Amino acid sequence: MTDRRRRLLAWLGRRPALQAWALIAPAGLWLLLFFLVPILLMTGYSVMPRGTYGGVESGFTLEHYARFFDPLYLAILGRTVVVALLCTVLCLLLGYPVAWVIARSRRWRNLLMFLVVLPFWTSFLVRTFAMIFLLRDTGLINTMLLSLGLIEAPLTLLYTPFAVLAGMVYSFLPFMILPIYASLEKLDPSLLEAASVLGARPAARFRRVVLPLSMPGVVAGCLLVFIPALGSFLPSDLLGGAKQMLIGNLIQNQFAAARHWPFGSAASTVVMAGVLAGVLLYLRTRDRPAPAMPG
Amino acid sequence: MTPAVEFRRVSKTFGVTRAVNDLSLTIARGEFFSLLGPSGCGKTTTLRLLAGFEAPDPGGAILIDGADVTMMRPYQRNLSMVFQSYALFPHLSVERNVAFGLEQRKLPRAGIIPRVRQALELVRLDPDTFSRRMPSQLSGGQRQRVALARALVLEPAILLLDEPLGATDLKLRKEMQLELKALNRRLGITFVYVTHDQEEALTMSDRIAVMDDARVAQLGTPAEIYENPRTAFVAGFIGASNFVEGRTGGRADGRWTVRRPDGLLFRVPDQPGLHDGMTVRVAVRPEWMDLFRPDQVPPEGNAISGSVREVIYLGETMHVIVDIAEGESLTVALRNEGQLIKPLPWQAGDRVAVGWLPEDCQVLEDH
Numbered sequence: 001m002t003d004r005r006r007r008l009l010a011w012l013g014r015r016p017a018l019q020a021w022a023l024i025a026p027a028g029l030w031l032l033l034f035f036l037v038p039i040l041l042m043t044g045y046s047v048m049p050r051g052t053y054g055g056v057e058s059g060f061t062l063e064h065y066a067r068f069f070d071p072l073y074l075a076i077l078g079r080t081v082v083v084a085l086l087c088t089v090l091c092l093l094l095g096y097p098v099a100w101v102i103a104r105s106r107r108w109r110n111l112l113m114f115l116v117v118l119p120f121w122t123s124f125l126v127r128t129f130a131m132i133f134l135l136r137d138t139g140l141i142n143t144m145l146l147s148l149g150l151i152e153a154p155l156t157l158l159y160t161p162f163a164v165l166a167g168m169v170y171s172f173l174p175f176m177i178l179p180i181y182a183s184l185e186k187l188d189p190s191l192l193e194a195a196s197v198l199g200a201r202p203a204a205r206f207r208r209v210v211l212p213l214s215m216p217g218v219v220a221g222c223l224l225v226f227i228p229a230l231g232s233f234l235p236s237d238l239l240g241g242a243k244q245m246l247i248g249n250l251i252q253n254q255f256a257a258a259r260h261w262p263f264g265s266a267a268s269t270v271v272m273a274g275v276l277a278g279v280l281l282y283l284r285t286r287d288r289p290a291p292a293m294p295g
Numbered sequence: 296m297t298p299a300v301e302f303r304r305v306s307k308t309f310g311v312t313r314a315v316n317d318l319s320l321t322i323a324r325g326e327f328f329s330l331l332g333p334s335g336c337g338k339t340t341t342l343r344l345l346a347g348f349e350a351p352d353p354g355g356a357i358l359i360d361g362a363d364v365t366m367m368r369p370y371q372r373n374l375s376m377v378f379q380s381y382a383l384f385p386h387l388s389v390e391r392n393v394a395f396g397l398e399q400r401k402l403p404r405a406g407i408i409p410r411v412r413q414a415l416e417l418v419r420l421d422p423d424t425f426s427r428r429m430p431s432q433l434s435g436g437q438r439q440r441v442a443l444a445r446a447l448v449l450e451p452a453i454l455l456l457d458e459p460l461g462a463t464d465l466k467l468r469k470e471m472q473l474e475l476k477a478l479n480r481r482l483g484i485t486f487v488y489v490t491h492d493q494e495e496a497l498t499m500s501d502r503i504a505v506m507d508d509a510r511v512a513q514l515g516t517p518a519e520i521y522e523n524p525r526t527a528f529v530a531g532f533i534g535a536s537n538f539v540e541g542r543t544g545g546r547a548d549g550r551w552t553v554r555r556p557d558g559l560l561f562r563v564p565d566q567p568g569l570h571d572g573m574t575v576r577v578a579v580r581p582e583w584m585d586l587f588r589p590d591q592v593p594p595e596g597n598a599i600s601g602s603v604r605e606v607i608y609l610g611e612t613m614h615v616i617v618d619i620a621e622g623e624s625l626t627v628a629l630r631n632e633g634q635l636i637k638p639l640p641w642q643a644g645d646r647v648a649v650g651w652l653p654e655d656c657q658v659l660e661d662h
Contacts (some may be wrong), residue, residue: 188380188382190379191384193346193376193382193383194376195370196347196348196368196369197370197374197376198395198399198445198449199370199399199449200370200395201368201370201399207386208395209384212386213386
């Protein structure tokens with residue numbers, strides 16, 4: 001047995017390409033089975049007629065896509081894109097300074113990083129529920145403001161677009177901070193000193209050196225926030241009171257309550273295609289050869 | 296004339312460590328000034344204080360061209376710097392790197408482009424070949440030149456260089472040393488150069504400040520530093536030195552007689568501060584010593600006898616290590632006149648006398 005194992009390892013040792021494949025295979029199969037197959041299935045469902053009792057029937061139709069481009073659904077999509085963009089911008093504005101401070105500090109770095117990832121210790125669902133207790137009319141914020149005499153009647157915080165956005169920003173902020181931190185941490189401090197000695201004031205230093213060099217982190221962070229924000233349905237469901245539907249709610253409804261899988265699939269496919277197109281566009285504009293100095 | 300740079304009683308403390316201790320010195324305009332010392336001696340901190348990256352402890356002042364800049368930010372100081380790692384902006388082409396400082400000074404585009412070209416030509420990089428390249432597409436030597444061009448294009452009054460040649464191979468380093476020296480002469484810019492390489496400092500500098508333990512151990516021209524080291528540290532750090540110790544015992548004809556613990560006498564030149572019965576330490580350069588047969592020592596010289604331990608072949612010179620007492624040896628450097636044609640007459644085990652002239656001794660101050 002051990003002899004066979006040794007011979008197998010020796011045989012593998014002479015084949016580096018095979019080694020690489022062997023290392024990738026388990027995760028690759030996993031993703032193939034649970035990521036690629038369902039997506040292909042879903043794309044297939046989106047062009048099939050709806051079955052009478054849910055599910056699909058065999059055949060080919062584009063009616064679900066046609067239905068999706070109804071102004072009603074386009075309005076939902078438009079609202080979702082706006083909310084997801086707002087969420088991304090807020091996360092960027094809040095997260096960048098935090099990432100900068102963590103990357104610059106030596107003593108507090110580990111503690112700050114710990115605090116950033118701390119919310120991951122509980123589930124997304126629990127954390128979103130917890131926000132209800134904070135925001136509702138008899139919640140902590142209103143109780144405090146009332147007892148301080150700053151307001152006379154409770155503010156309506158829960159079940160508003162503000163609550164949805166607050167919940168989304170809170171949930172996705174770490175996904176913005178972490179990649180920006182990773183790119184800022186690699187930034188050579190002597191580049192900042194070089195810029196400074198060459199005459200750049202702090203604002204110019206940020207604009208000309210820090211920001212361009214942290215762009216990979218910014219883009220990664222924006223994608224990591226924007227994409228899940230686009231598909232999220234829990235915050236709008238729980239904190240928005242399902243008053244204003246987002247595309248995530250629509251899709252979830254189609255698969256669950258409405259049992260209209262083909263339409264849900266079509267909506268998902270449209271969102272996914274949109275995101276994919278955006279990412280591809282970004283990848284194409286990046287890594288262009290150095291432009292000539294504008295003359 | 297106002298000096299280009301003046302440090303007045305500047306100290307810098309990090310926590311409990313004092314990196315620079317009560318430093319006062321002036322650097323003349325157009326001078327090639329080197330801060331030389333081992334790592335941790337305070338030379339880099341001194342340069343960073345001058346650049347404005349660090350603020351000195353209260354009480355010290357730094358002046359540039361007569362004006363107090365102690366509180367000024369780096370971008371207000373009209374100086375330029377070449378960094379040890381070059382610190383080229385990786386996201387900008389060669390051209391944009393060099394243009395960076397000019398753009399910060401809000402120069403019109405039309406004025407920037409020819410100056411960038413000029414600066415690249417000055418450091419002997421062909422603008423047509425290199426302008427559009429990214430730093431990652433350059434060799435170490437080319438990056439060095441871009442960093443230099445980026446600093447020189449601003450026509451600064453003072454150029455700071457933080458071990459810029461550290462990462463290059465010997466041949467390129469020698470070449471750049473001569474080029475830097477030539478640029479310093481031609482452009483009239485004051486160069487302040489930090490290095491731990493004594494040969495580099497000797498090659499290029501008008502004056503050298505040898506730093507040790509947060510202080511300037513000695514400041515002088517390369518010849519003064521090399522030929523008259525004042526402390527054992529300087530004598531040992533700049534080139535090699537032999538050390539001989541003893542107690543002064545009487546002065547005659549401007550020479551002091553020194554008695555070694557073993558009773559042997561030798562003479563050293565008179566020097567302020569020497570008095571009778573004082574323990575002194577004397578440094579002698581290996582190349583200023585010679586070897587003799589024990590019975591052929593010239594009467595005007597000092598001599599210590601011993602036996603040859605080893606003969607080392609170094610190409611240009613031959614080093615002969617002579618044991619003169621238990622645990623005590625001297626190194627004598629002799630010119631290599633061709634071991635195949637005219638071999639040294641000494642080999643391990645030979646009884647010899649190490650001789651040197653009294654005026655080639657340097658009595659050290661830290662005895």
